[in-house]
Structures are given as structure tokens and as C-alpha cells.
Amino acid sequence: MLTELALEHCRPLRGSEHALDPAQALALLTDLPGWQIAEAGLLQKEFTFASYAATLLFVNTVAGLAERENHHPDLEVGYGRVKISYSTHDVAGLSRNDFICAAKIEALARI
Structure with a gap:
């Protein structure tokens, strides 16, 4: 299912x-290892890296993916770590788009 989700593209969604x-x-979360749904209703995962340069390379790659999909996460960046949080503001919760982008990031992180 991770591969199937990663091959999908986000579409504009508006409304609850x-x-x-x-x-x-x-059900979608089961295909995203290490991702969790936080108390605030956010889809989240923290990634770790050996260096600041590797961290920033990952952040810039995620930013490019977000622009292509027109679906943007909140990023919390520190030395050697990036916490990614998704929710879909236009639906006031989680949407399939959040899981599509998480799957794309997960596939990217496995390269």
C-alpha cells in the first residue's frame, strides 16, 4: 500500500x-512505518540525520515535493533532525493528501 499511496497525487480538497x-x-497509517497521529490530530514523523547538511538536503527535497503536490507540511528543523507534521487545513483534519505526501516522503527516505 505504501507504494500505491506514493504513486498517487494530491488533489484540491475543500470541506469537511x-x-x-x-x-x-x-488504516492508512498502518502502511507508514514510524508515522503517528498525534493528539492534536496531526500526522507526524521525526527523521534523524548524521549531519546538518544531510538534514537540509532532506528538508529541501521535502519542500520540492510539497511544491509539486501543492500540499505543504509543517517542518521543525534542528541539527540532525526534522519533524514533519501534516494536516489539511481546508478540511479541518486529516485527508488522503496527508497520507499520500507521507508515503512519498517515506519512499524518499528509503533511497
Whole structure:
């Protein structure tokens, strides 16, 4: 399922009818190792790196992916770590787009 999600593309979503219910979100989460749904309802994962340069390379790659998909995460960057958080503001919760982007990032991190 990770590969299938990673091959999808985000589409514009507006309105709460596009928000995933908890069961749908949990079903998609099972295919994203290390990702979790935080108490605030955010899809999150922290990645670690051996150097600041590697961290910034990853951040810039994620930023490029976000621009291509027109779906942007919140990024918390520190030395050797990046915390990625997704939610879809236009649906007031998690959408399939969040999981598509997480799958793309997960595939990228495995390279």
C-alpha cells in the first residue's frame, strides 16, 4: 500500500466531507512505518540525520515535493533532525493528501 499511496497525487480538497474518519486514518497509517497521529490530530514523523547538511538536503527535497503536490507540511528543523507534521487545513483534519505526501516522503527516505 505504501507504494500505491506514493504513486498517487494530491488533489484540491475543500470541506469537511473530505476529512478522514479515525478508522480510515488508522488504516492508512498502518502502511507508514514510524508515522503517528498525534493528539492534536496531526500526522507526524521525526527523521534523524548524521549531519546538518544531510538534514537540509532532506528538508529541501521535502519542500520540492510539497511544491509539486501543492500540499505543504509543517517542518521543525534542528541539527540532525526534522519533524514533519501534516494536516489539511481546508478540511479541518486529516485527508488522503496527508497520507499520500507521507508515503512519498517515506519512499524518499528509503533511497
